[in-house]
Amino acid sequence: MLIGLLCALGAGLMWGLVFVAPLMLGDYPGLVLSFGRYIGFGLIALVPAFFDRQRIAALTRADWIAAIKLSFVGNILYYAALATAIQLADAPLPAMLIGTLPVIISIFSNWAPGHPSEAIAWRRLAPSLVIILAGLMLVNASELAHLDGSRSLHDYALGCFIALGALAAWTWYPIMNARHMKRHPHIRSSTWSTAQGLATLPLALAGFAAYGAYTGMGGGNYDFPLGPRPWPFIGLMLVLGLCASWLGTMLWNKASQRLPTSLAGQLIVFETLSALLYAFIWRGTIPPLPVLAGIALLCIGVMVGMRAFQQGRTASAAEAAAG
Numbered sequence: 001m002l003i004g005l006l007c008a009l010g011a012g013l014m015w016g017l018v019f020v021a022p023l024m025l026g027d028y029p030g031l032v033l034s035f036g037r038y039i040g041f042g043l044i045a046l047v048p049a050f051f052d053r054q055r056i057a058a059l060t061r062a063d064w065i066a067a068i069k070l071s072f073v074g075n076i077l078y079y080a081a082l083a084t085a086i087q088l089a090d091a092p093l094p095a096m097l098i099g100t101l102p103v104i105i106s107i108f109s110n111w112a113p114g115h116p117s118e119a120i121a122w123r124r125l126a127p128s129l130v131i132i133l134a135g136l137m138l139v140n141a142s143e144l145a146h147l148d149g150s151r152s153l154h155d156y157a158l159g160c161f162i163a164l165g166a167l168a169a170w171t172w173y174p175i176m177n178a179r180h181m182k183r184h185p186h187i188r189s190s191t192w193s194t195a196q197g198l199a200t201l202p203l204a205l206a207g208f209a210a211y212g213a214y215t216g217m218g219g220g221n222y223d224f225p226l227g228p229r230p231w232p233f234i235g236l237m238l239v240l241g242l243c244a245s246w247l248g249t250m251l252w253n254k255a256s257q258r259l260p261t262s263l264a265g266q267l268i269v270f271e272t273l274s275a276l277l278y279a280f281i282w283r284g285t286i287p288p289l290p291v292l293a294g295i296a297l298l299c300i301g302v303m304v305g306m307r308a309f310q311q312g313r314t315a316s317a318a319e320a321a322a323g
Helices: 002-015 017-024 030-051 053-058 061-089 092-098 101-111 122-144 153-183 189-216 230-258 261-267 269-283 289-322
Strands: none
Touching (some): 002 230, 017 030, 017 061, 017 230, 030 053, 030 061, 030 189, 030 230, 061 092, 061 189, 092 122, 092 269, 101 153, 122 289, 261 289
C-alpha cells in the first residue's frame, strides 16, 4: 500500500502541471493544446517502446482496443475539455468540478467494484469522503473568490458545461484503466503506459490535421500549426507529454495495481493539491488560510480512507481465517 500511495502522489504531482499550461498558453485553443500534448506523448513513447518492444509485441488485440478507448476518452477528450474550460471560465470553476473527482470515483467504484473484494461497507468509506468533500469545498470557495468578472456569463456557463464533460471522462478513465490492469497483472505498468502513448499518437495526429483543415477553410483565427509562440508551445507540449502523460500514467498504473479502486480514486486528490500549488507559484502569491485549511482536510481524509481500507482488509482476513 505504501508503494501504491507514493506512486499515486507522484502521478498527482505530474498531472497538476496540466492545470497551469492553459494559463501559460492562453492564446492557444484547448483542442490544439490537447493534440499537441498527446503528439508529444506519442513521440516520447516511441523511445521506451523500442527498448520494450518484446512486451509491446506481446500485447493482444483486446489490449490495443482497450488502450485506444482509454487514450481517446481519458487523454484527448479529457484534456481538450479541461483546457477549454479553464480558458473560458478561468481555473477556479473547472478546478471546483474536477476537484470532486476523489469523491465521485470512490462512490462509483465502490458502488460497482471490479472485484467483490474491493468493495467496503459504506459506513467505513463515508467519513473519509465527507472530510475530503469539506476540504474541497473550502479550497474551491476560496478560489472562486478570485474571479474578477472579466468574462461573460455565457463564457462561465459554457466553461462549466465543458468541465462537466472533462469530469465524466476522467471519472470513467481511472476506473476502467484500473480494472484492465487488475485483469492483466502480467502487463507491466511501464509497458501499458507506453502502449497508451502509441495508441494516442495516431489519434492526436489525425485530430491535429483535422483542425488544420478546419482553420484552412477559414474556421477560427489560429495560426496553424505552431501558433503565435512556437518554441514555448513545443517545449511545454514535450514537458506535458513526458511528465504529465508518460511518467504520470506509468506511476498511476503502478498505483492502480497495488490499491483498491475506490482508495485510488480518493488519492487523485493529489492532482488537485498539485494544481493548487503550481497555480499559486504561477500567481506568485501565498495560499490564504481557507485554502491551507482545505488542504489539511484533504490530507486527513486520505489518511482516514487508507485506515478504513486497512481495517476492511484485516476484517476480511479474519473472517476468512475463521471460516
